[in-house]
Amino acid sequence: MASPAIRFDTLGQVFDTRSGRTEALRDVSFEVARHEFVAILGPSGCGKSTLLRLIAGLLRPTSGSVEVFGLQVGEPRDDIGIVFQKPTLLPWATVEDNVVFPARHKRGRVSPEERERAAALLRMVGLEGFAKRLPDELSGGMQQRVGIARALLMDPDILLMDEPFSALDALTREVMGFDLLRIFAERPKTVVFITHSVSEAALLADRVLVMTGRPGSVLTDVVVPVGRPRGPETANEKAIHDLSAYLRSFLLQKAA
Amino acid sequence: MTSVPTYAASSSKRQPKAMTDPVAGASPFFRRLATAPGMATLGSLIAVVVLWELTARIFAIPSYLLPTPSSVIQSFSSIGYDRWFVHVWATLRVAMIGYALSIVIAIPLAILMLRSPFLSRTLYPLLVVVQSTPVVAVAPIIIVSLGAGDAPRVVITCLITFFPLVVSTATGLAATPPELIELSRSLRAPAWREITQIRLPFAVPYIFSALKISITLAVIGAVVAEFCASEAGVGYFIQFSTSMFRLPQAWAGLIVLAAMSLVLFQLVLFAQKSLFPWSLPKKD
Incomplete structure (x- = not known):
């Protein structure tokens, strides 16, 4: 069996800051299959961006390991593209x-x-x-x-997207989401997509990982029960609505 | 029935215009002249000069206290272009060499300080010490140590222009969006390309704001050096004129200096506008 595109194994990440040690991630384990679109959902400061930087090879894990296509990530790879929160052109x-x-x-x-x-x-x-x-x-x-x-x-085989639409207005954001569906239908990619938006995650992703607050770890891993291709009409499907409602209540429960 | 809304519309159109436009009733030629860019500045300048001339004449102020603008203009032309040229060239040469040298040292130094925190830690305090020492006080010492010629004057000019350039460039280099630095690292691009393709261009607005400050400082530096020891230059000319109580002549020198600074400043601005138009603040 081919190795997954991305594999986190009992990963822990600790930062030494001026105010002391900050544990950003604890015991994170998950896999992303090739050409799978995984959305990561979680509160601010739960280390979501740290996950992306680990995959990109911009950061070394404190403990545990990150593998990309079966190889331990040591330094940045050529087959990974990054989309930032701000366009930064x-x-x-x-x-x-x-x-x-x-x-x-x-x-x-x-x-x-x-x-x-x-x-x-x-x-x-x-x-x-x-x-x-x-x-x-x-x-x-x-x-x-x-x-x-x-x-x-x-x-790139892998596209890392760090809240790419969070700076956009609601309408533009929705249009961009549908465009993304079209783009990846034409040219499948392994995507790790970080977002705050429950409905965005449900609409775009094959799987949604929900993370807890600091130290961040994977709380639940939900498969989106809707096939592809998806389009604007997918947003109205009951399965998407149900999943969004479930994820939302889940997040609210954990936040309380 | 229809005349009422028409009247309302036209009056609402006309009224604000009459309120905001002071030359609304004037002829088209005068209107264009009055609203041309820089006209307000020129107008107020002329007003000041006229007022000055009148005051000096009416109250018969002696010329060694406040010469009239007309006597300044007269002395300006009586000096002759060749003499002006000698003095202007002497000052301009020192200012330009000092300024260029400052740029050539400051920008690479800022890059080095970015690359090496150690260098940054050791050099910054030193730079602050140099900057805190009044150049006017250091100038005579430098003149004595470096002797005659352009060298001490260039060094003095360098000293005064250097600090803003280093600090601004260093700030600009560090102000690059961190995402682009991550992009650069994720591409495993050579480190020098991170400087040339990302950091330096992002520092351009910062560098130019320092270049604008430093160009006027360069003229000041050159004049300070001339005050200490020299036989030519506009600063020397002013000092020489005041020692002979030729005040109108000294004022003429002052105006030449101001014009020189202004032209040099505009040249820097022009360079920024034509080479890096994107680096200018947006006008809405």
Whole structure:
């Protein structure tokens, strides 16, 4: 049997800060299969972002292990893309140059194929015709689309998304969610998606992990009982509603 | 029936315009002139000069106390362009070399301080000490140690322009969004590219605000150096003129200095506008 895309095994993470030691994560174990979309839901400060940084190889675990495709994560890998909470684009570079930035930054040059890929990605995220614009000229949602295109440039197997839509207004957020469903239907990826939104998690993910507050650990692991493809009509399905209600009550119970 | 709403609409359109526009009734030519950029500044400047001239004349203020603008202008032209050129060039040369040297040292130093916390810890206090020492007081000492020529003047200019550049650049380099640094690390890009492609461009607004401060400081530095020891330069010219009680001439030198600073400042601003338009604050 092939190894899972991502495997956390009794992982613990402790940070030494000025005010003392902070235990961010405790005994975290879960797996993410290849091309699975896993949403991580939890209160602020439960170490969700730390999980992503561990997968990305930007952080070494204090105890336990993180494996990506069967290999212990030591340093950052080429097959992982990251979408941040804020778009964090380069304000001096055009949309196109922002999308090809990973190539330019890694190797110092951009190949014609990568330029083509960037154009295709911009089409895919609905920004055709905006290639020569500067980020400032774009709305927040459009900027985040550029951020997604940038993360997809190297065609990573794994996409890490850290509350990518939390800075957007409710309507844009919903539209972006449906766009994401369409994008991943075209081009399946292993996705770890961090969010505060219960309905977003239920609509987008194959599985939802709910985490507790600090020190963070996985409280429950729920499979979303709805198949793919999904679209705007999926949001109205009873199973999604039921799951959202369940997750919400679960979170509220734990918060109390 | 229809005339009432029409009247209401047109009056509501006209009224605020008449309230906000002071030259509403003037001819189109005068209107355009009065609303041109910088017109208000120029207008108030002319008013001050005229008031000054009138006051000096009416109250017969002696010229060694307050020369009239007309006598300043007169002395300006009586000096002759070749003499002006010698003095302006002497000051400009020292200011520019000192400024350039300052930039060339400050920016790499800020990068080094970012890369090495040790260097940052050891250099920062030293920089603060240098900055806290009045340059005017240090200048004569430097002149004595470094002797004649441009070298001591350039060093003095450097000393005065250096601090804002280092501090601002260091702040700018550190103000990069942490996400982009994580992106850089996740790509395993070479460290120097993190500086050139992310940190330095993000520091551009900070660097330019320091460049704007430092360009006027550079002129001050050059003049301070001339006050201590020199045989040419606008600062020297002013000192020489006051020692001869030629006040209108000294004022003319002062105006030349101010104009020099202003032009240099505008040049820096122009460089920022044309090279890094995105780095300017947004206008709404």
